[in-house]
Amino acid sequence: MNRPLILARHALVAGAAIAALCAQPLLAQSMSYEPVDGESSASGSTKKRGGLSSRSAGGGARTTIQPYIEATQNVLFELSPGDDVLTYSTIAAGVDMALNGRRTQGAVSVRYERRIAQGKNNRGINGDTVSGLARVKHDLVPRKLAIEAGALAVRTRFEGNGASSLNPVANGDASNQVYSLYAGPAVSTNVGDVALSGSYMLGYTRIEQSSSPQNPPANSLTQVFDDSVAQSAQVSAGIAAGTVLPIGLTATGSFFQEDISNLDQRVRDMRASIQANYPVSSTVAVIGAIGYEDVSVSSRDALRDANGNGLIGSDGRFVTDTSRDRQIAYETDGLTWDAGVMWRPSRRTALSAFIGRRYDSTTYYGSFSYTPNDRSALTIAVFDNISGFGGQVNRALRDLPTDFEVNRDPFNGQISGCANGAQGGGCINNALSSVSASVFRARGVNATYSRRIGRMTAGIGGGYIRRSFIARQDSVLGAANGTLDESYFVDAGINGPIDRRSSFAISTYAALFQNGVSDLQDITTVGANASYFRNLTDRLVATAAVGLVSVNRKVVEDDTIASGLVGLRYSF
Numbered sequence: 001m002n003r004p005l006i007l008a009r010h011a012l013v014a015g016a017a018i019a020a021l022c023a024q025p026l027l028a029q030s031m032s033y034e035p036v037d038g039e040s041s042a043s044g045s046t047k048k049r050g051g052l053s054s055r056s057a058g059g060g061a062r063t064t065i066q067p068y069i070e071a072t073q074n075v076l077f078e079l080s081p082g083d084d085v086l087t088y089s090t091i092a093a094g095v096d097m098a099l100n101g102r103r104t105q106g107a108v109s110v111r112y113e114r115r116i117a118q119g120k121n122n123r124g125i126n127g128d129t130v131s132g133l134a135r136v137k138h139d140l141v142p143r144k145l146a147i148e149a150g151a152l153a154v155r156t157r158f159e160g161n162g163a164s165s166l167n168p169v170a171n172g173d174a175s176n177q178v179y180s181l182y183a184g185p186a187v188s189t190n191v192g193d194v195a196l197s198g199s200y201m202l203g204y205t206r207i208e209q210s211s212s213p214q215n216p217p218a219n220s221l222t223q224v225f226d227d228s229v230a231q232s233a234q235v236s237a238g239i240a241a242g243t244v245l246p247i248g249l250t251a252t253g254s255f256f257q258e259d260i261s262n263l264d265q266r267v268r269d270m271r272a273s274i275q276a277n278y279p280v281s282s283t284v285a286v287i288g289a290i291g292y293e294d295v296s297v298s299s300r301d302a303l304r305d306a307n308g309n310g311l312i313g314s315d316g317r318f319v320t321d322t323s324r325d326r327q328i329a330y331e332t333d334g335l336t337w338d339a340g341v342m343w344r345p346s347r348r349t350a351l352s353a354f355i356g357r358r359y360d361s362t363t364y365y366g367s368f369s370y371t372p373n374d375r376s377a378l379t380i381a382v383f384d385n386i387s388g389f390g391g392q393v394n395r396a397l398r399d400l401p402t403d404f405e406v407n408r409d410p411f412n413g414q415i416s417g418c419a420n421g422a423q424g425g426g427c428i429n430n431a432l433s434s435v436s437a438s439v440f441r442a443r444g445v446n447a448t449y450s451r452r453i454g455r456m457t458a459g460i461g462g463g464y465i466r467r468s469f470i471a472r473q474d475s476v477l478g479a480a481n482g483t484l485d486e487s488y489f490v491d492a493g494i495n496g497p498i499d500r501r502s503s504f505a506i507s508t509y510a511a512l513f514q515n516g517v518s519d520l521q522d523i524t525t526v527g528a529n530a531s532y533f534r535n536l537t538d539r540l541v542a543t544a545a546v547g548l549v550s551v552n553r554k555v556v557e558d559d560t561i562a563s564g565l566v567g568l569r570y571s572f
Contacts, residue, residue: 063097063098063099063101064096064097064098065095065096065097066095066096066097066571066572067093067094067095067571067572068093068094068095068096068569068570068571068572069091069092069093069569069570070090070091070092070093070094070567070568070569070570071089071090071091071092071567071568072089072090072092072543072565072566072567072568073087073089073565073566073567074087074088074089074090074411074563074564074565075087075563075564075565076088076561076562076563077561077562077563077564078559078560078561079560079561079562080557080558080559080560081557081558081559086117086119086125087117087118087119088115088116088117088118088125088126089115089116089118090113090114090115090116090413090567091113091114091116092111092112092113092114092413093111093112094109094110094111094112094132094413095108095109095110096108096109096406097109098403099136099402100403102142103138103139103140103142104136104137104138104139105136105137105402105403106134106135106136106137106138106402106403107133107134107135107136107402107403107404107405107406108132108133108134108135108136109132109133109134109406109408109415110130110131110132110134110153111130111131111132111408111413112128112129112130113128113129113131113412113413114127114128115127115128129155129177129412129413129414130153131153131154131155131408131413131414131415132151132152132153132415133151133152133153133400133404133406133415133419134149134150134151134152135149135150135397135400135401135402135404136148136149136150136402137149137402140185143188144187144188144189145185145186145187146185146186146187147183147184147185147186148183148184148185148186148201148398149181149182149183149184150181150182150183150397150398150400151179151180151181151182151397152178152179152180152181152393152397152428153177153178153179153180154166154177154178154414154415154428154432155168155175155176155177155178155412155414156168156175156176156178156432156435157175157176157551158175158176158224158435159513159521159523159553161513161515161517161521161523162434162435162436162485162515163433163434163485163487163513163515163521163523164176164432164433164434164435165432165433165511165513165523165525165551166414166416166417166429166432166509168412176207176208176209176224176435177207177208178205178206178207178393178432179205179206179207179208180203180204180205180206180390180393180394180397181203181204181205182201182202182203182204182230182394182397182398183201183202184199184200184201184202185199185200186198186199187199193239193240193243193244194237194238194239195236195237195238195239195240196235196236196237197234197235197236198233198234198235198236199232199233199234200231200232200233201230201231201232201233201394201398202229202230202231203229203230203231203232203390203391203394204227204228204229204230204390205227205228205230205389205390205391205393205394206226206227206390207224207225207226207227207389207435209224209315209316223262223317223318223436223437223438223477224316224317224435224436224437225260225262225388225389225390225435225436225437226260226261226262226315226317226437227260227261227390228258228259228260228261228388228389228390228391229258229259229390230256230257230258230259230387230390230391230394231255231256231257231258232254232255232256232257233254233255234252234253234254234255235252235253235254236250236251236252236253237250237251238250238251238275241277241278241279241285242279246278247276247277247278248276248277248278248279249274249275249276249277250274250275250277251272251273251274251275252271252272252273252274252275252291253271253272254269254270254271254272255269255270255271256268256269256270256387256391257269258387258388258390258391260388260389260390260437260439262317262318262320262437263299263300263301263302263318263320263437263475263476263477264299264300264320264322264326265297265298265299265388265437265438265439266296266297266298266299266326267296267297267386267387267388267391267439268294268295268296268297268298269293269294269295269385269386270293270294270295271291271292271293271294271336272291272292273289273290273291273292273336273338274289274290274291275287275288275289275338276288276289277342283343283344283345284341284342284343285341285342286340286341287338287339287340287341287342287352287354288337288338288339289337289338289339289356290335290336290337291335291336291337291338292333292334292335292336293332293333293334293336293358293359294333295330295331295332295333295359295386296328296330296331296332297328297329297330297331297386297439297470298326298327298328298329299326299327299329299439299471299472299475299477300320300321300322300324300325300326300327301320301321301324301327301472301474301475301476302318302319302320302321302475302476303318303319303320303321304321310476317437318476318477327472327475328472329439329470329471329472329475329481330439330470332359332360334360335357336356336357336358337356337357338354338355338356338357339354339355339356340352340353340354340355340356340366341353348370348371348372348373349369349370349371349372350367350368350369351366351367351368352366352367352368353366354366358384359384359386359441363384364382364384364443365382365383365384366381366382367379367380367381367382368380369423369424371422371423371424374422375451375452376449376450376451376452377420377421377422377423377424377425377448377449377450377451378424378447378448378449379424379425379426379446379447379448379449380445380446380447381399381426381445381446381447382444382445383395383442383443383444383445383446384441384442384443385441385442386439386440386441386442386470387439387440387442388437388438388439388440389431389434389435389436389437392430392431392442393428393431393432395431396426396427396428396430396431396432396446397428399426399446400419400425400426400428401419401420401421401422401423401424401425401426402421403421403422403423404419404420404421404425405419405420405421405457406419407419407459407493407495407505407507409507409529409547410505410529410531410543410545410547410565411529411545411547411563411565416491416493416507416509417429417432417461417489417491417509418448418459418461418491420448420450420459420461424448425448425449425450425459425461426446426448427446427448427461427462427463427489427491429461429463429487429489429491429511430442430444430446430463430464430465430487430489431465433465433487433489433511433513434467434485434487434513436467436469436480437477438469438470438471438477438480439469439470439471440467440468440469440470441467441468441470442465442466442467443465443466443468444463444464444465444466445463445464446461446462446463447461447462447463448460448461448462449461453494453496454496455496455497456494456495456496456497457494457495457496458492458493458494459492459493459494460490460491460492460493461489461490461491461492462488462489462490462491463488463489464486464487464488465486465487466484466485466486467484467485467486467487468482468483468484469481469482469483469484469485469516483516483517484516485513485514485515485516486513486514486516487511487512487513487514488511488512489509489510489511489512490509490510490511491507491508491509492507492508492509493505493506493507493508494506494507498532501534501535502532502533502534502535503532503533504530504531504532504533505530505531505533506528506529506530506531507528507529508526508527508528509525509526509527509528510524510525510526510527511524511525511526512524512525519554520554520555521554521555522553522554523551523552523553524551524552525549525550525551525552526549526550526552527547527548527549527550528547528548528549529545529546529547529548529563530545530546530547531543531544531545532544532545536568539570539571539572540568540569540570541568541569541570541571542566542567542568543565543566543567543568543569544564544565544566544567545563545564545565546562546563546564547562547563547564548560548561548562548563549561549563
């Protein structure tokens with residue numbers, strides 16, 4: 001096993017250990033398994049039943065570390081296309097951490113699960129998985145130098161048309177294991193009236209393909225991504241409006257590169273621009289920018305057999321012909337422009353909306369955040385970029401809040417696609433909705449909304465992504481060039497207490513994948529589950545859950561599975 005894979009496998013565990021060592025006092029992260037006793041975290045009490053916590057001298061903020069072990073008994077009822085009944089047990093161990101100190105903010109949730117099937121027909125249920133999410137930011141020098149890191153481990157189900165969806169029912173159910181991590185520094189300072197900033201991020205993403213897709217691959221578009229290394233850097237220098245000139249001016253340079261192992265594909269995106277900022281009022285500013293871009297996508301071809309067909313390796317992917325030079329698949333350079341508006345009526349509301357010219361075509365992007373109080377938050381982001389699968393996952397991971405509250409599927413322990421924090425949220429569903437190895441231009445939107453309703457917490461996330469694939473016409477990926485696919489998703493849930501010792505959680509999700517080659521390859525996934533938790537003691541919680549998931553395909557029989565479980569969790 002190579003070193004990058006080892007690092008990826010253990011990134012979440014290492015992140016938890018590092019966060020525990022460097023954590024400053026912080027606010028506790030809410031978790032469904034905590035005792036329900038009517039105490040509010042806002043009361044300032046440091047009392048906690050299970051787990052470790054510490055408060056800062058100033059009060060309020062604290063560190064929370066909640067390790068646990070869990071055992072469950074599960075049953076799966078196949079409603080279609082067959083009628084099998086499968087049973088299995090799980091043994092799991094994990095830790096949830098919340099970080100919100102003077103210099104450290106973040107959250108870590110990591111879990112190891114082992115499945116043990118009963119009976120001969122286990123459909124690949126036997127096996128183990130590591131799942132989790134981590135986002136940590138630490139200020140080495142307050143307001144000047146910070147280091148940021150994040151990691152993701154999740155299992156996805158994939159299809160022969162390239163579609164992918166979160167949280168398959170069984171380990172062997174046409175599944176992939178996705179690992180992604182990134183880290184890097186960010187610096188900001190002032191030299192007189194000039195504000196200077198810079199950042200660098202290094203990311204790594206890998207897919208372990210543990211089984212074959214449910215349907216045979218339809219074309220080269222469905223070649224499964226292997227791994228990639230992504231780098232991004234940005235520097236800027238600017239003056240605020242009214243300091244030297246009536247308008248604000250900012251010079252910016254940025255660099256992005258992703259090296260993908262499949263056929264040695266490379267995405268390189270370099271930009272430089274000058275932006276002018278004119279404040280129309282105390283809350284509205286008009287923005288205009290002009291710049292230069294140099295963007296390219298290149299790759300090598302596959303080794304060919306005597307008939308000219310690409311050779312497939314033991315991992316099911318094309319074998320790269322390293323004897324040939326990398327060839328350009330897409331290239332554009334020249335002037336770019338952007339125009340937009342920024343609206344900031346208060347510290348709780350912010351809007352930015354832009355139209356411009358990039359990638360030799362019109363582009364739209366922007367964001368909106370609204371946190372009217374500490375009980376609700378709305379976040380919307382519109383994006384447009386070129387990358388591979390790994391670069392897209394890294395971007396989605398960086399966009400998640402550092403104070404996220406994790407939600408997990410009760411039947412496989414996997415994280416849900418969306419995470420919400422006090423000031424907003426983010427989703428990884430769009431980035432994970434296709435595992436194709438080809439480079440693509442991604443345009444889409446992510447939106448999340450969370451709200452506390454009394455003592456309950458509700459949240460919903462949704463989004464859309466349109467991928468336009470890029471490849472050389474004369475390469476083995478040529479059939480993918482110019483093809484499109486689209487994905488839509490919605491993920492919603494609510495949880496809260498029932499009485500002093502019991503609580504509940506309900507979640508629903510739906511996803512639609514529209515294939516760019518044929519609508520016969522479209523796939524719809526819908527599911528729902530409900531859980532009940534009962535505190536038997538201060539540390540021991542009993543769980544019961546039921547669920548239903550259905551995968552609808554146009555050319556293959558639907559998969560519909562009902563699930564149930566009972567279990568116990570002990571928190572230390």
